[in-house]
Amino acid sequence: MRDYDVAYVRAQFPALARTINGHQVAYLDGPGGTQVPERVRDAVEDYLLHHNCNVEGSFATAQETDATIETARRALADFLGCPWNEVSFGANMTTLTMLLAQSLGRDLQEGDEVVITQLDHEGNRGPWQLLEDRGVVVREVPVNLEDCTLDWETFEQIVNPRTRIVAIGYASNAVGTVNDVKRAAALAHSVGALCFVDAVHFALHGSIDVKDIDCDFLACSVYKFFGPHCGVLYSRPEVAERVRTLKVRPQKGVAPYKFETGTLNHEGLAGAAEAVEFIADLGRHHAAPEEAAALAGVEGRRRAIVAGMRAVEAYEQPLAAGIMQTLAAVPGLRLYGPPSDSPRTSTVSFTLESKTATEVARALGELGLFVWDGDFYATRLVDLLGLQSRGGLVRVGLAPYNDAQEIDRLTTAIAAVAAS
Numbered sequence: 001m002r003d004y005d006v007a008y009v010r011a012q013f014p015a016l017a018r019t020i021n022g023h024q025v026a027y028l029d030g031p032g033g034t035q036v037p038e039r040v041r042d043a044v045e046d047y048l049l050h051h052n053c054n055v056e057g058s059f060a061t062a063q064e065t066d067a068t069i070e071t072a073r074r075a076l077a078d079f080l081g082c083p084w085n086e087v088s089f090g091a092n093m094t095t096l097t098m099l100l101a102q103s104l105g106r107d108l109q110e111g112d113e114v115v116i117t118q119l120d121h122e123g124n125r126g127p128w129q130l131l132e133d134r135g136v137v138v139r140e141v142p143v144n145l146e147d148c149t150l151d152w153e154t155f156e157q158i159v160n161p162r163t164r165i166v167a168i169g170y171a172s173n174a175v176g177t178v179n180d181v182k183r184a185a186a187l188a189h190s191v192g193a194l195c196f197v198d199a200v201h202f203a204l205h206g207s208i209d210v211k212d213i214d215c216d217f218l219a220c221s222v223y224k225f226f227g228p229h230c231g232v233l234y235s236r237p238e239v240a241e242r243v244r245t246l247k248v249r250p251q252k253g254v255a256p257y258k259f260e261t262g263t264l265n266h267e268g269l270a271g272a273a274e275a276v277e278f279i280a281d282l283g284r285h286h287a288a289p290e291e292a293a294a295l296a297g298v299e300g301r302r303r304a305i306v307a308g309m310r311a312v313e314a315y316e317q318p319l320a321a322g323i324m325q326t327l328a329a330v331p332g333l334r335l336y337g338p339p340s341d342s343p344r345t346s347t348v349s350f351t352l353e354s355k356t357a358t359e360v361a362r363a364l365g366e367l368g369l370f371v372w373d374g375d376f377y378a379t380r381l382v383d384l385l386g387l388q389s390r391g392g393l394v395r396v397g398l399a400p401y402n403d404a405q406e407i408d409r410l411t412t413a414i415a416a417v418a419a420s
Helices: 006-010 038-050 060-080 093-105 126-134 152-158 181-190 266-286 300-327 357-365 379-384 404-419
Strands: 087-090 113-117 137-141 163-169 194-198 217-221 231-235 333-336 347-352 372-374 393-397
Touching: 038 266, 060 087, 060 231, 060 266, 060 300, 087 093, 093 126, 093 194, 093 217, 093 231, 113 126, 113 152, 126 137, 137 152, 152 181, 163 181, 181 194, 266 300, 300 333, 300 347, 300 404, 357 372, 357 393, 357 404
Parallel strands: 113 137, 113 163, 163 194, 194 217
Antiparallel strands: 087 231, 217 231, 333 347, 347 393, 372 393
16 A cells, blocks of 8 residues: 555645634544545535436436436445445435334334344434334344443344344444444344444445445445435345335335435435545555555456545554554543454544543634534443443544644643643
8 A cells, every 4th residue: 555645635625724713623523424525515516506407307407417316326336335226325324224124114023123232323223223113122232331342142142033133333433343244244144134234434434345244234324434415225136125115106116216215315416426436536546556466356446445445444543543542641531442453443432530521522622623522322332331421422533634733733632631
């Protein structure tokens, strides 16, 4: 891998020029949604100004809108590692998951079981818990609170012949834990159950290959990786075919359209395609001959996307490790997340003994250091950690445009806040 060219990346994000109280803003809030490069803005603007229309008309702008949607499907298919007709769009991951859960629930019987985890975002817990209204039993995989990893021994005991769906997050948006979703899919399939993967947090931090995971459904949201607000759903064709989706009469009854209710966010999809192109451009810019072995068998735009995600991960991981190493020495500060030898994203969460999470985030925000505080909708985990009364966690999340200078500013400021 060539040395990461952070200056090349930063030059594409106008938001990075903003200042607060005389301080240049450092967007360390990536897990809540990234900033967007100029090419994404340009694509949204171009669609709205020159192609704005509804679909399937007999005139130019309608046909251009049809082409915009197809372009986005093909781009996100390359991002996920699947054919274009296995990609559906919606408002966001939570809305897509809610619709999918209710659709699958139409064929569940009283006493059937769904497995979720205590580590997950409520977007991958609440939709499945609502099936309890139908008499479905929802069971939770516990989390090891010491290191914020799943209890896989109990996971394997919970999944049984009555299990119909296993829903698991690819990575924790609260503490960065990366879960073995391939193992979860195999566990689900061993009892004839389906596997749903929430990849919202992971999508910014590593390449996704739905065929390798062998999941039945996977969802993510494009605003988490440089795009506008829209959601994406992958569905395995043979499974999608038998799902009785919630739909209106004119809606096509085949995938990918059967999962899409109403008019889509066309300008958002124009931007979504460009967000994928931005990642592919990172791959082309950072490609090196020694990467050939790691990318063997991957061709076309998909190859550039995987290379781009590999470049991002290789850049972000040392930065995150440096943050954790520095913060570990701050008196009264506690880090949360998996052990150093376990997979994790470049997300660093902590608490300060002397301050609430909100007080820390507010103090940093006044210095132009944007970090999140709260439970980030990972409500169950933060409840179990006993942190709600103290405002939850402080979360630092890296993106490819963050640089070492911003990290130095951050760790210096956190130490000062801790000492104040």
